[in-house]
Amino acid sequence: xxxxxxxxxxxxxxxxxxxxxxxxxxxxxxxxxxxxxxxxxxxxxxxxxxxxxxxxxxxxxxxxxxxxxxxxxxxxxxxxxxxxxxxxxxxxxxxxxxxxxxxxxxxxxxxxxxx
Numbered sequence: 001x002x003x004x005x006x007x008x009x010x011x012x013x014x015x016x017x018x019x020x021x022x023x024x025x026x027x028x029x030x031x032x033x034x035x036x037x038x039x040x041x042x043x044x045x046x047x048x049x050x051x052x053x054x055x056x057x058x059x060x061x062x063x064x065x066x067x068x069x070x071x072x073x074x075x076x077x078x079x080x081x082x083x084x085x086x087x088x089x090x091x092x093x094x095x096x097x098x099x100x101x102x103x104x105x106x107x108x109x110x111x112x113x114x115x
Contacts (some may be wrong), residue, residue: 002071004028008055019078023056030054032075051075 009025026034037050046054048066061079068074 002073004031004073008058010058013083016079020081022062024051024056024058024075024077026054026073026075028073034073034075046075094100 003025003065004027005014005025007027008030011023011025012024013020015021025098033054034046037046037053038044044067048060048062051064056075057110058077063079064075065078
């Protein structure tokens with residue numbers, strides 16, 4: 001018997017070293033909307049605007065990559081484990097700001113920078 005949650009459920013993220021994965025379980029109403037989108041588009045996989053129209057909320061970069069045929073209301077998502085995917089990774093990869101010497105023409109700064 002198929003289990004439909006009351007509200008959309010999101011799994012924890014998991015990975016295989018290449019991709020980060022998560023699955024999203026739609027409630028019965030959203031599953032019906034999903035079936036309608038599939039019928040209208042002729043495509044089994046959703047684009048980002050389509051899955052967002054179902055109320056699925058997650059950060060950018062997630063791709064609906066597979067349909068689990070026994071339970072098609074479970075959407076399977078993945079994204080590459082690339083440092084450009086996460087804001088935290090971007091912040092870590094960004095070089096630290098460098099402090100240049102103070103302008104000699106500035107009368108407001110009479111002290112030398114502490115390095």
